[in-house]
Amino acid sequence: MIFKTAAELGGLIAAGETTAVEVAQAHLERIEQVEGKVNAFLHVAAEGALEQARAVDARRAAGEELGPLAGVPIAHKDVFTTRDMPTTCASKILEGWVPPYDATVTTRLREAGLVILGKTNMDEFAMGSSTENSAYGPTSNPWDLSRIPGGSSGGSSAAVAAYEAPLATGTDTGGSIRQPAAVTGLVGMKPTYGGSSRFGLVAFASSLDTPGPFARNVLDAALLHEAFSGHDPRDSTSISQPVPPVVEAARQADVAGLRVGVVKEFGGDGYQPGVLARFNETVELLESLGAKVVEVSCPSFDYALSSYYLIAPSEASSNLARFDAMRYGLRVGDDGTRSAEEVMALTRAAGFGPEVKRRIILGTYALSSGYYDAYYGKAQQVRTLIARDFEAAFGQVDVLVSPTTPTTAFPIGERADDPMAMYLADLCTIPSNMAGNAAISVPCGLADEDGLPVGLQIMAPVLADDRCYRVGAAVEKALEDRWGGPLLGKAPAL
């Protein structure tokens, strides 16, 4: 049961061959078995999940027409508010906080009949690339428990890769869906910015944050994408155009005649040879499938990382100011004599982890008077240059491709106190956040050095999310034929 795809499970439930309750139970059992090793969840809502499953079965029994994912379980990143479960963003400062409202993504999951199994671990406030920055302990990569599952949505990637859930939600600010998907052998999609609602997504960097799906195959990702995306009047930056035909594109799965651009700037020094080998093979595969491949230069991408590490911390320093011990969450040092100001500073020092503090300080610096123009202002100009590079590139090609990450999953602890090394994990994914366009990571093999998954990143223009799915599905089909099944089948049993 747990090895089935979301589409299959949805079909079996719809056909009455199984029930949502049975499916939920199977996954809850799996969670019980492997959570001790993986630590993907911060909160498992066993009772709540069964209740939701029963409700879906009841609706089905009453003859109600339900969507393709009704009754399918899902792991929900702990960055989305849920009124029946705590929402902590893996931070001490929000420990135990149960929001009085649901995020739009949460509401849409419920409306689609998805059964929320629980909330997944993450880097605190989505800041990180390894899930080591969680206040509640790191998550392990199911491929090798001593390695990171990527981040910040590492709990979600690990849960799906460990068959604890067929689907998961994530958020991608600089690569936080695509990078964990790549290093765990999954499909992970960052929709066009504004294509999925941020209402109820606890903000890290508002102008970059994008909710998106994790799945074990391209079609499942598209089904989930379709289930929770679309215009939301409560998010001013939400786009009003209809969701691109992603499911149709995932079924189309063909690249004949498509122009594919290889980003010249992503490769060479700093890239693991095994990653580049799999990437180059996949490019050749695309060509053999009928795509026209050309090399495209995007010179400003070299500056994307620097720009990102000014813009994201700047927005974060402001977004995280509200965690001040006054209205919700942790309060430390309120002994009746200290002032509110002192209690705020003590609480924030005790409640935030080191990476969050570093970014708050960095962002405060970049926005402060006298430095704004040199840092935040310049970074926003670089953002314009990146958008222009994309525009020029998409004038020549339909999609751009690159490795999703420079390396495979690194060992837990290796980069924990070396922020600059950690930041490099998002080198290839950041440009699409800066420009707001769509990008997906699909598995493209295992690196020879370590036998760990490698991801192919496919980038498409704003609102052309369907192209990511179309190309991703074509690659998936060809590679699975070659491998004799999904890449994840090669992972060691837990």
Add this chain to the structure above:
Amino acid sequence: MTTLIPFDEALAKYSPVLGIETHIELGTASKMFCGCPTEFGGAPNTHVCPVCLGMPGSLPVVNEKAIEYAIRIGLALNCSIAEWCRFARKNYFYPDMPKDFQISQYDEPICFDGYLDVEVEGETYRIGIERAHLEEDTGKSTHVGGATGRIHGASHSLVDYNRAGIPLIEIVTKPIEATEEKAPLVAKAYATELRELVRALGASDVRMEEGSMRCDVNVSLMLKDASEWGTRTETKNVNSLRSVERSVRHEIERQAAILDAGGTILQETRHFHENTGTTSPGRSKSDAQDYRYFPEPDLVPVAPARSWVEEIRQALPELPAARRVRIKQAWSLSDEEFRDVVNAGALDLIEETIAAGASPGAARKWWMNELSRTATTQGVELSALPITAGQVARIQALVDAGELNDKLARKVFEGVLAGEGAPDEVVAARGLKVVSDEGELVAIVDKVIADNADTAQKVRDGKVAAAGALVGAVMKASRGQADAARAREIILERLGQA
């Protein structure tokens, strides 16, 4: 104790430069960025939602009406309306500010570069408007454990966020120069005119006593004929028109004393104290304030279509200045009479009474005399009296028709104000009607003549002036309901003097 220099002495030596920042809560039904009600009062923390409580994950969405009101105010202030502008975050920590940043506008205000003309003692001063921008209000803290709710010495505070997120427009003047000894009056006149303007626009009811309009007043002094401005102080949250005037006066006296003693003015925030009319310094901060403004990423730019701006311009109501000119002329009022009407808060009421059919003179007479006295006695605003303009017009109509005389009309006012019902109901219930039945009146006159034989004889003898006493007796006997003029005629007739 702060040393002061008498105002006239200070002004003989120094020229003041003013700047006024006014925050006005807009009269939208819902808040600036969420659907919570803006209604004043309400149990604490009941006009709140995840957005105005700044809960994690919540996002703002701009209230279109607030944009419309801002444009309306901007146009009335002769401002340019931005073709494209953004909101910005103003970052600072404070417990009554739910997100620990305020959504405001920074270098791209929605309205900019306008002016407002104000009149002080017959002279017109043009106050330049630098900008008007939109922002959100904060919550309200109550300080517990200290002396009488003061922040100083309190053990803790209680915060109610009902007010958090109510739309504010902040209107900032350009430096106001060359007002000399009129400076305090000009400041007050500006605040008064601004309040009237915003009220007339229907963009806010501007109740200063509820804190829906607050002024921050900047004052600096320079030696007369100097070319460079002095250091300014900013007096925060001045909450009444009178306080605007007093705070300016006090700062001039205080700063002049410091400068005269060879001291320097600290650029600082000060607070105004209503009871003493003085200001005191705010807390000095170890770190200079750095608000780290940046464009609000959760909101998209506002680019009001020119057609929309024109539509709003066309729909502007008559503005107070134009109205004043029209009314003064139509009612034939002197400047002084007009000022009295305005100060009594009777302008709208009189205008409504006229619209309901009364003549300007009669409408003004009732509101400015009878009703103003009652309001003063009861210590309430004229508009708070339980009588409508329509009712006043109805009473006057009865007078005009000869059914009431002034004396009876006063009794009708008395009845209406006492809650006895509409004018006609009071007339009926109290039996207040001029005695117009000739026979009844003649009978009363005859009885009065019989009862006052001596006086009647004097009249017969030609002392017509003595008839007044008889008329008085007739009025008394009729309990005021007789038509005095007709009674006099009958008396003279009966006594052979007609």
Add this chain to the structure above:
Amino acid sequence: MSITRDEVAHLARLSRLALGEEELDHFAVQLDAIVSAVARVQEVAAEDIPPTTHALPITNVFRPDEVQPTLSSAEALSGAPAAEDERFRVPRILEEED
């Protein structure tokens, strides 16, 4: 470009983080490295490049002026560290800053 320990201490105060001495030492070194690296943005962006603050060019997103359901005070206060008289109870506040 570089950042000093004193600047980091000032920024920590500005962002309400009561950092210990050791933490400050550690962050000062790391932040100096990060700031030096990200200062690269100054190499490329010419004066005439407009800044991008929003990924997509959307304007004029408004909501109608309609009152929506609110939270009850119990819901509003449900996560409060301390409450009193239906209000959020907070430690004593130093004088108003704005």
